[in-house]
Amino acid sequence: MNSRKQALDKATTLIEALPWMSRFHGRTVVVKYGGNAMTDPELQDRFAENIVFLRYAGLRPVVVHGGGPQIKAHLERVGLESTFAAGLRVTTPETMDIVRMVLVGQVNRDIVGRINRHGPFAVGLSGEDARMMTAERKPAMVDGEPVDIGLVGEVTGVDASVVDTLLDDGRIPVVSSVARSGEGVYNVNADTAAAALAAGLGASKLIMLTDIEGLYADYPVCEELISRLSATELERLLPDLSTGMVPKMEACLRAVRGGVPQAHVLDGRTPNSLLLEVFTNDGIGTMVVPDDAPHDVFGGPA
Ligand SMILES: Nc1ncnc2c1ncn2[C@@H]1O[C@H](COP(=O)(O)OP(=O)(O)O)[C@@H](O)[C@H]1O
Numbered sequence: 001m002n003s004r005k006q007a008l009d010k011a012t013t014l015i016e017a018l019p020w021m022s023r024f025h026g027r028t029v030v031v032k033y034g035g036n037a038m039t040d041p042e043l044q045d046r047f048a049e050n051i052v053f054l055r056y057a058g059l060r061p062v063v064v065h066g067g068g069p070q071i072k073a074h075l076e077r078v079g080l081e082s083t084f085a086a087g088l089r090v091t092t093p094e095t096m097d098i099v100r101m102v103l104v105g106q107v108n109r110d111i112v113g114r115i116n117r118h119g120p121f122a123v124g125l126s127g128e129d130a131r132m133m134t135a136e137r138k139p140a141m142v143d144g145e146p147v148d149i150g151l152v153g154e155v156t157g158v159d160a161s162v163v164d165t166l167l168d169d170g171r172i173p174v175v176s177s178v179a180r181s182g183e184g185v186y187n188v189n190a191d192t193a194a195a196a197l198a199a200g201l202g203a204s205k206l207i208m209l210t211d212i213e214g215l216y217a218d219y220p221v222c223e224e225l226i227s228r229l230s231a232t233e234l235e236r237l238l239p240d241l242s243t244g245m246v247p248k249m250e251a252c253l254r255a256v257r258g259g260v261p262q263a264h265v266l267d268g269r270t271p272n273s274l275l276l277e278v279f280t281n282d283g284i285g286t287m288v289v290p291d292d293a294p295h296d297v298f299g300g301p302a
């Protein structure tokens with residue numbers, strides 16, 4: 001009796017996802033998988049399953065990953081410290097070698113491997129591949145003044161054709177946030193890279209998985225989670241945000257202003273948070289929408 005009830009509950013849950021499956025069928029969703037949300041192997045496996053589920057459900061998921069904690073650990077091993085200005089890593093040529101090695105050679109391979117346990121889907125790429133992302137050197141803005149932080153890049157151009165080709169072939173592109181300019185390679189914040197790629201692909205959603213429930217209005221008290229805000233509301237909040245959230249929220253703004261209809265910040269520590277966001281109307285995390293979005297938009301089917 002219990003197992004029959006459980007089976008019926010499962011069927012109900014599945015059918016409740018139908019309107020979302022129909023709305024997002026064939027749509028591209030860019031998921032930024034962040035350093036602090038990807039340090040637990042159990043959660044890494046859940047993440048891989050969720051991504052493959054999206055693919056089997058008819059969406060076109062693209063993963064853009066970071067790896068801040070992994071870079072920090074590797075730098076420590078070789079006796080180098082991690083230094084940040086305005087949320088961006090100060091990147092010397094020596095640091096850049098390690099950033100590239102860890103992101104492209106280690107973190108990317110790990111994610112590709114986990115996804116591919118479920119089928120031959122994931123293909124690893126760096127922003128350098130097929131000139132997908134081009135960048136310019138970017139200073140950090142500290143108290144309104146530009147500060148030189150070395151080989152850190154701002155994405156100035158995206159050619160998403162290689163990603164589109166892989167998606168058309170049923171693959172799941174997994175992209176490291178390294179970009180090229182005429183002068184060499186640059187370290188790009190992964191939130192920024194994900195936003196630029198989402199806009200370049202004309203994605204239907206950008207989802208940022210991180211290690212907190214979403215954007216808090218009263219950080220660090222964390223009692224007031226902002227569930228939805230418009231691009232202009234976010235723009236007004238940006239100067240008052242503390243550093244960890246700045247690249248993330250700037251990236252959401254960039255994506256939405258670049259034509260992505262919804263950008264979400266979700267808690268990557270919650271198992272299956274991706275599925276909850278895409279297939280239910282639970283309004284988890286923080287969603288950024290264009291100024292003219294209808295007021296009842298909560299990620300649910302229109
Ligand atoms: N207003 C805010 N709301 C939520 N988190 C904030 C806020 N301001 C700063 N933070 C910090 O930003 C962190 C997320 O940024 P970060 O650690 O860089 O993420 P990731 O590693 O996922 O890219 C949170 O864990 C939190 O400590």
Ligand SMILES: CC(=O)N[C@@H](CCC(=O)OP(=O)(O)O)C(=O)O
Binds near residue numbers: 065068087089189191
């Ligand atoms: C310029 C800059 O800060 N680049 C980041 C790239 C990785 C990243 O963004 O990782 P998370 O998403 O895990 O934070 C860095 O070197 O840490």
